[in-house]
Amino acid sequence: MASEAVTKGQAGPWADEQIELLERMLLIRHAEARLAQTAKDVGLPGGVHLSIGQEASAVGVCSCLDVDDWMTSTHRGHGHFLAKGGEVDSMFAEIWGKSSGICKGMGGSMHVADFSRGIIGANGIVGGGLAIATGAALAAQLDGKGRAAVCFFGDGAANQGVFMESMNVSSIWKLPTIFVCENNGLSEFTVSSTVTAGKLSDRARAFGMPVEVVDGNDVRAVRSAAKAAVERCRRGEGPSYIETVTYRIHGHLEAEDLILAGGSYRTAAEIDAWRAEDRDPVSRFRALLAEEGICGADRFAELDQRAKEKVDAAVTFAEAGEPADTKLVFELMFVEPKA
Amino acid sequence: MASEAVTKGQAGPWADEQIELLERMLLIRHAEARLAQTAKDVGLPGGVHLSIGQEASAVGVCSCLDVDDWMTSTHRGHGHFLAKGGEVDSMFAEIWGKSSGICKGMGGSMHVADFSRGIIGANGIVGGGLAIATGAALAAQLDGKGRAAVCFFGDGAANQGVFMESMNVSSIWKLPTIFVCENNGLSEFTVSSTVTAGKLSDRARAFGMPVEVVDGNDVRAVRSAAKAAVERCRRGEGPSYIETVTYRIHGHLEAEDLILAGGSYRTAAEIDAWRAEDRDPVSRFRALLAEEGICGADRFAELDQRAKEKVDAAVTFAEAGEPADTKLVFELMFVEPKA
Amino acid sequence: MTRKRYTQAINEALHEEMGRDPKTILFGEDVALAVFGDTRGLLDRFGPDRVRNTPICEATIAGMAVGAAAAGYRVIIHMLFSNFIYTGFDAIANQMAKLRLMTGGQIDLPITVLAVYGGGASQAAQHSDSNHPVLMNLGGIDVLVPATPGDAKGMLKTAIRNNRPSFFLQASGLGAVGGDVPDGEHLVPLGKASVAREGRDVTLVNVGSMIRATQNAAKKLAEAGIEAEIVDVRSLVPLDETTIVESVQRTGRLVVIDEARDMCSAASQIAAVVADKGFSALRAPIRRVTVNNVSMPYAPNAEAAIFPNADDIVRAATALCQPEVAAA
Amino acid sequence: MTRKRYTQAINEALHEEMGRDPKTILFGEDVALAVFGDTRGLLDRFGPDRVRNTPICEATIAGMAVGAAAAGYRVIIHMLFSNFIYTGFDAIANQMAKLRLMTGGQIDLPITVLAVYGGGASQAAQHSDSNHPVLMNLGGIDVLVPATPGDAKGMLKTAIRNNRPSFFLQASGLGAVGGDVPDGEHLVPLGKASVAREGRDVTLVNVGSMIRATQNAAKKLAEAGIEAEIVDVRSLVPLDETTIVESVQRTGRLVVIDEARDMCSAASQIAAVVADKGFSALRAPIRRVTVNNVSMPYAPNAEAAIFPNADDIVRAATALCQPEVAAA
């Protein structure tokens, strides 16, 4: 898209694009807020890790991808899934453990995947997606169709050795891998700066990769960095590293308070600062679009309402689903169930 | 040592030190040449990886270490073992598989270790020593006695993820770890540049570590870089990275020709260039010392002869040893032998 | 005796052993705030030299444990979920398990690795493995699976204090379960199974996490007139073959209950031992109640269907007590 | 039929299968010059897109295999020595073994992993593990241990061609051993054991690398009047329980021979299966000839003492044929 000149304006393709970005962010925000609420009210199976506050990173990057570009995600993967075009219905059904789930209830929150949309999936192993994305990038290179493979990972994951290994292989083979480090300053209950030496971006620079560190709560900034990286992939120019500086508003997982039992790793003031209207990626983008005359209050209310309705419908869909099919486990693992 | 002013001269502490460096390099050279010969003539158990051509790196670094500084090595570890003060007798007995071996015949060439001299040992896993050295550095820090932990590893090992992980931990905790990358341009039968992106030293720089890349065939250059790094360790200033650019003259292992079956990964001309009198670390240092009047032809012949005799004695010692004690395997692994 | 939760028993053992020996250190991811509660309070009490949050880098965590232990420290590391053991597996399988042998015994490796294993809470495949069999096969590493708070405390203290590398595996389903823990210094020897219930008809060998299902099964069996003897194996390496075989000599029948996947499970090992050393006493086939050769699915109903339960055990044991089965 | 060496049979299988399907790719450390000879000639024939030397980074090699397979390629990777599997173990145990289930079957993972296992050549502890048990316990991964050149070729071709992740493990001691390989297209089904020798007195189940010791033992036993039936297991996952149990039903006696450490070995699994499903046929205890729970020492004499050999098998089998043993 960067190659076509898109004229900014209050209507037309540019404005439509902006609205789409906002819609996608709203969907993620409402979906995750609903998950939080459901986890609190009635409980959800397993652990739920929310990316509230990080929507601009997921949407900014994925808005540059085609349906058959590849993407791997993390334990905090709902946003990436929805941003890459995954459906909230089948994601919720998955999290509810239903047969109608995108992974038929076999994976759950930490493993949402949709191969028909290039979504290789979330991953319960910190750093687990790095080498997988690199392998998908190898496949993309061999396909020769200009596909890219995006790998989302956290600042905590950047301390795993596979980060370096995957960057090395991607560089020497000029693979179309895009390493997107979502730097929210936190690794579970540890402040990342206490366990991280130097600047993460310098690690990528050491492999001779183009590097961009952007405000991860500014969806346009993320999108423009991602666009450049995707274009390099399309042209066969090899991997890129993008760091989106952002913050997670919610706990590491929704049951966090129980686990912490009074302990803490951050202050309420810190959370509030990131929650502020002018910092939160959604309200900030909303204000910008209002200011630019692209999306006024009425239009916004309409978009917001539509996102909420989608989420409501997803809950209905998930609740109505059949429980997972137990026999499927054996079928998928090539094993005859024991008598 | 760098803190005391040592006056250069044809006699005195400076000259003694230079002679010692030469002696140590000669011992390694003769020991390994003998291993090559024995492997060819009568065979040795297992695989033997020789560091002929890389002696200056081992000796330059280890000459700066005290007996209770720690050191981990690689599959190519005889030189490091001898440079750190290990005895050629017990090393040969180990390689011969004898009870009198430094590891009682349990480890062999790839696992020579001598804890009484801080030699944690060689390692059959490429990159295996990196985290172990970091752990020893942690112990050294807790001991508070200013000890350092040196980790030798190859340019091939630098592509393993633990390299990054260990540098990260060493940096954040300011551990006295010295990462010594022996860059001989080769990873087994692969030219390292074909599988390595960017400069290895930039990887270390990304962790905010002091970095020095030196001519690894110049023992003085290696020693001076190591000295500075050791002093930083003593002062609690954290880790350092040293890269010694060198070359292995022999094959990856002594049985290489058999394995390659006519294939090759380097030219004879390349080997010859590194074997040249003015590039080979031993002959080059010998010439320098002759030129400086520190070691004339007679003195050299005497040193050379003494090293050879030590090696002869080691062969005698090894050959005379009892075979390994089989029961020891069970004892060391806390297992009752099966009836 | 005081009633305590499993996690609390572990926490006490850690406090006591770190208090006992200043060369005992502990590190791992988030050990300061204690993801599972087991390391709570250690940082405050023993300070940031001896208790350290690490970056996320299991390969280096495990490798550092080897290096620090070889250099004279008594090392405890936390790997969080047992699935993360795989990420650090080279340092475990190639270094920790082998270094003592390879150096001809120049060093001991007093290392204790903590990890939480097992399913039952919809954590899905990457947070639910019961991978003690993988560790058992490595050689040179003790593998401990205590099933009660008392054993957890006593075995952990013994493991930390001895000079062998060991994995202390906590069943995720047992963390909140209470039990009696002896007051004062309490050490449980390793390599000793405990007879948790006596019975003459069939031996149920329990492996770690399955203890409640096993106990419930014994109750149900008793109602049906079958008296089961429960041998709680407690330690898998070293394995107390004697207690197991002796029990089978009394009962003539064996069911082994293990949450691991069946292939090369602890259950299979125990069955193999008895098929050799207890053969003449056997009056019926040896049955294993295990997880099939599959990973844990996420959906609660699917997980429950895979998970071994008391009814599975009852079914297996009951069948063995029917005369026609032995001839089958 | 043509007589070929084991390594050559593997090499042919690789050439044929890569020739057959242009979406088959192969990568690993030094596959160009072929450390073990098995990948020789592939780079020249199929070019640097499809055959690639990687850096030394097993974690990423295994992880890339998962990614490339999920993205539509048929992937072969070489891990060199089986001990290096540990370095890439997370991608194997947490990703390769589980991704198909976790995604609800959205993808197949046609991955074949090559590795050389076992001792016997003084390679010491870090180059001698027989770690098929560790792989068997993961679930979801086929584990193949062919013992002859014919099986090596036929099973490798089948493994590459099917859509399941599998480990094709080559015994280091068998690489130079010759055997008959059928000409033309030769596919051996997985999960089928082969009866390599018929006999009525005792069943010897061979696991991979031990085939020569097992065959020598059978010869020696025959000289002493004991006719051993040899079942060569060939594939461990899937495991052909039927052929094994049927053999024991004929002979009434079982010795399992496996170079793995005993704890949770394939031998223990097979013993457990027979102690369950073949119990009524058993006339004597089940014996395992395995390696103790130790790592391989370096010294040739020490390694030989640890290594299972024909005499160990003969001793075990002979004992089982003595009437007093069954009663012991």
Ligand SMILES: Cc1ncc(C[n+]2csc(CCOP(=O)(O)OP(=O)(O)O)c2C)c(N)n1
């Ligand atoms: C291999 C592995 N180690 C540890 C964990 C436990 N864990 C889950 S998330 C997390 C922190 C991840 O931090 P980061 O990568 O920055 O992602 P974020 O949670 O901030 O999005 C940890 C330690 C895990 N899931 N996998």
Ligand SMILES: Cc1ncc(C[n+]2csc(CCOP(=O)(O)OP(=O)(O)O)c2C)c(N)n1
């Ligand atoms: C984990 C692991 N992978 C692969 C190997 C096989 N291998 C042994 S040495 C070597 C090359 C090492 O290169 P480098 O680190 O540069 O050391 P050098 O041999 O040049 O001294 C390889 C691939 C191994 N021993 N361990």
Ligand SMILES: [Mg+2]
């Ligand atoms: Mg983070």
Ligand SMILES: [Mg+2]
């Ligand atoms: Mg090298």
